[in-house]
Amino acid sequence: MDEHRVHKVVLAYERGWLAFSLAMLFVFIALIAYTLVTHTAGVIPAGALERVDPAKVRVEGPFAQPGVIQTGPNQYTAYVQAFTFGYLPNPIEVPKGAEITFKITSPDVIHGFQVEGTNINVEVLPGEVSTVKYTFKKAGEYRIICNQYCGIGHQNMFGKIVVKE
Numbered sequence: 186m187d188e189h190r191v192h193k194v195v196l197a198y199e200r201g202w203l204a205f206s207l208a209m210l211f212v213f214i215a216l217i218a219y220t221l222v223t224h225t226a227g228v229i230p231a232g233a234l235e236r237v238d239p240a241k242v243r244v245e246g247p248f249a250q251p252g253v254i255q256t257g258p259n260q261y262t263a264y265v266q267a268f269t270f271g272y273l274p275n276p277i278e279v280p281k282g283a284e285i286t287f288k289i290t291s292p293d294v295i296h297g298f299q300v301e302g303t304n305i306n307v308e309v310l311p312g313e314v315s316t317v318k319y320t321f322k323k324a325g326e327y328r329i330i331c332n333q334y335c336g337i338g339h340q341n342m343f344g345k346i347v348v349k350e
């Protein structure tokens with residue numbers, strides 16, 4: 186093949202690649218959209234801005250007494266502090282099969298709140314409340330991992346969730 190012909194063939198194949206990769210991308214977007222309409226979308230942080238004063242979260246407001254409170258027949262809200270270098274309460278005790286709303290904030294720097302074995306994976310910013318929802322279907326212990334570098338104790342920053350039968 187001469188150079189001119191090669192050029193034409195390459196361009197034609199490239200159009201095919203572009204069409205196929207775009208089609209795949211749209212399929213991905215459709216699949217992602219599907220997850221948004223199921224209950225699994227609860228792990229998406231609430232969009233509404235909720236401000237708190239990181240200097241005061243340890244002394245006043247719901248985060249000063251971190252814990253789990255019942256808010257409905259099968260609903261609970263867990264107020265959680267993520268701090269250098271741990272989580273409060275520890276452990277976080279919740280019942281199996283109930284919708285848990287986690288409200289998490291930090292009195293110091295950014296932390297991660299990744300619950301091993303689940304899709305809970307949210308950033309915790311000082312000054313803001315991160316709100317995510319999750320329903321644990323299996324009882325047992327779940328480890329919380331800080332997956333945002335937060336200082337010298339980062340690699341030892343863990344917490345625990347105990348899901349009771």
Ligand SMILES: [Cu+2]
Nearest residue numbers: 296331335342
């Ligand atoms: Cu941390």
